[in-house]
Amino acid sequence: MKKVFVLKCTQKLLKDMKVPPSEIHITSPLSSWHVNMYKLRNRKLIIFVNDYSRLCLIISGIRSAQPAKLFETFRTELRSYMLAEEIEEHVVNTYLSSADEIWITKTDSRSVLGTMNEMMIYTEVSYNKSETNEERLRWLNRSIYSPIDYKEPIHVFKEALQQAYS
Template sequence: MLFLKATKDTLKDLNVKPHPVESTDPFFSWHVNIFTLYGKKHYVFMNDLSRLSLTVKGIRSNSTKVQEIFLTHLRHYFAVEKISNVLMNAYLDNCKEFVLTKTDSRSVRSTLNEIMLIMKSLERDHEDLKDQDTRHKWNNRFIYKPIDYNEPIDVFRKELDERFGSQA
């Protein structure tokens, strides 16, 4: 099951009430925040376990298709990173059901705020980061203390291999 953990501003923008949950699998949990980049509204999704992030535009207020839009972008990003179809499908098969809930990790929120701050500070100077694929690859190669100074894409790939590698 996919867990989208939205900030108060995000919940307000989507006009939804969060569902209470007791526990989640960090590999299938993503914190979500809303912010403005290049003059347009974007949502930033960050995986709780790996700190892998996706920045998505085109989610409208009151949208009921957050899960669908997120999974479409995630599938595309997996292809950009050349993650095998077997591993990609294994992960996405576990995301068919989803729950929208509140944020619950200050550590993930801090990392999420950090990547948003970096993107905002670079939006004037780096036209190449307007390209979504370039921005995702660039963002997912930062190193973070909560993941033992590894790159988010490496942590995510390792977890994919550990969980679903036998299916490949």
């Protein structure tokens, strides 16, 4: 069985990317991400939320109509953020190289979408401050959410990575 990252995109993003969704029925929640696009202060932002941990990653300055560049930027930004969060480099490398390819499909979890919407609201509030994207992500990923038993996404993600890749 192939190991893949699955990006579960909203209808709006699928339409903008002009990519047909694949039919996927079984995925690993740790390698599955819900993805949406939204505008904030005339900037197009793309938000990724991990299905298992609710870890959030926000990318700006990329066109969704360039899927290949979007995927590469996602991997690069995720790697950078994971290292900034002091996740061991060998764990980061193993996680990112564990997927042979990236598949695109439709969203399938109202729970993840609800958390994503909360994060988008928090991002709008925090965007008024002069924070860097990394600072904003640290704040978002240390907020507690009920779908993960009121834990912080970064801690849930780190624990899952340690169990899976150490």
